[in-house]
Amino acid sequence: MADYILGIESSCDDTSAAVLRDGFLLSNVIASQQVHKDFGGVVPELASRAHEQNIVPVVSQALDKAGIKASDLTAIAFTRGPGLLGSLLVGTSFAKAMGIALDIPIIMVNHLQGHILAGFVDQEGKENHHPAFPYLCLLVSGGNSQIVRVDSPLEYTILGQTIDDAVGEAFDKCSKMMGLGYPGGPVIDRLAKEGDPKRFQFAKPHIPGLDYSFSGVKTSLLYFVRDEIAKDPDFIEKNKEDLCASFQKVLIDILMDKLIKAARQTGIKEVTIGGGVSANSGLRARVEAEGKKRGWNTYLPEFKFTTDNAAMIAVAGWFRYKAGERTPLDVAPVSRIADY
Numbered sequence: 001m002a003d004y005i006l007g008i009e010s011s012c013d014d015t016s017a018a019v020l021r022d023g024f025l026l027s028n029v030i031a032s033q034q035v036h037k038d039f040g041g042v043v044p045e046l047a048s049r050a051h052e053q054n055i056v057p058v059v060s061q062a063l064d065k066a067g068i069k070a071s072d073l074t075a076i077a078f079t080r081g082p083g084l085l086g087s088l089l090v091g092t093s094f095a096k097a098m099g100i101a102l103d104i105p106i107i108m109v110n111h112l113q114g115h116i117l118a119g120f121v122d123q124e125g126k127e128n129h130h131p132a133f134p135y136l137c138l139l140v141s142g143g144n145s146q147i148v149r150v151d152s153p154l155e156y157t158i159l160g161q162t163i164d165d166a167v168g169e170a171f172d173k174c175s176k177m178m179g180l181g182y183p184g185g186p187v188i189d190r191l192a193k194e195g196d197p198k199r200f201q202f203a204k205p206h207i208p209g210l211d212y213s214f215s216g217v218k219t220s221l222l223y224f225v226r227d228e229i230a231k232d233p234d235f236i237e238k239n240k241e242d243l244c245a246s247f248q249k250v251l252i253d254i255l256m257d258k259l260i261k262a263a264r265q266t267g268i269k270e271v272t273i274g275g276g277v278s279a280n281s282g283l284r285a286r287v288e289a290e291g292k293k294r295g296w297n298t299y300l301p302e303f304k305f306t307t308d309n310a311a312m313i314a315v316a317g318w319f320r321y322k323a324g325e326r327t328p329l330d331v332a333p334v335s336r337i338a339d340y
């Protein structure tokens with residue numbers, strides 16, 4: 001008999017539900033919350049409320065699209081953290097209630113593991129290439145920038161991580177500072193395509209080992225733009241494409257320097273990326289180009305699996321289910337998880 005896993009994701013501002021049959025994706029429904037647009041960032045209180053409104057219709061749609069009934073489900077995987085506590089509470093409580101009602105197990109998933117395993121979302125009619133273990137994942141999102149060694153779907157080692165801002169935060173804050181809107185990553189990505197990445201130079205930080213830092217480069221853009229605006233108030237408008245291209249280039253250079261170093265140090269040639277910033281077209285092109293040059297096998301997740309989605313949570317839960325993991329009903333969500 002087939003195993004059906006329902007995945008639930010509610011860590012930030014996307015309410016999502018997905019269904020897998022024996023590891024194959026049948027449906028992946030995402031309700032992105034528009035309520036935050038006017039605030040230049042996610043408002044936690046509004047996010048929780050929107051999750052509460054969305055969760056029932058989103059799960060119903062995921063079941064309908066998969067062509068199954070709730071009573072067909074084998075287990076429910078849900079995001080326990082990290083994320084916004086009020087948002088996580090909605091998904092966690094919903095998973096518990098549904099698990100009790102159906103008398104089936106629930107399985108907690110670390111959201112970051114979901115991003116790292118995004119390349120394992122198998123779809124009918126597609127080739128479904130996966131990285132071989134061990135592999136390196138460059139995990140880049142609004143809250144994290146890490147290089148993770150993955151030895152199996154259950155074994156993770158953080159080789160390096162940011163000591164201050166996440167790279168997605170650098171994209172978002174700089175976009176806001178230049179008046180380009182939120183979230184900043186997609187806007188900067190789009191404008192960068194029209195600009196000259198060599199026009200402006202921003203210094204890279206010197207951080208030992210495989211750790212990252214993005215706050216210095218963000219501040220250097222801030223000071224540079226402030227000084228230029230003092231000379232010409234229209235400086236941003238006149239140069240926004242070149243500013244975005246140059247800023248994006250330095251962020252990608254910083255990310256790639258350490259990823260190359262990690263591959264050299266570990267001897268691992270299986271390389272993947274994950275998290276919201278892995279949607280960046282410049283980063284994707286660089287990972288592929290460096291991979292070709294260095295003999296890596298590179299795996300880029302499909303765009304729809306780069307930002308928050310329940311398909312990746314269901315996949316992470318499916319691996320845990322097969323390993324015999326079950327989560328007790330007194331589990332509580334956590335906003336931070338220091339390790340894997």
Ligand code: KG4
Pocket residue numbers: 012140141142143144167168169171172183184185186189275276277278279280281306307308
């Ligand atoms: O993984 P994610 O959806 O949420 C968490 O942070 O968990 O990542 C969101 C981040 C934001 O900082 C957003 O600006 C960034 O991903 N992002 C991008 C692109 N699309 C989304 N950054 C650069 N280029 C993009 N195309």
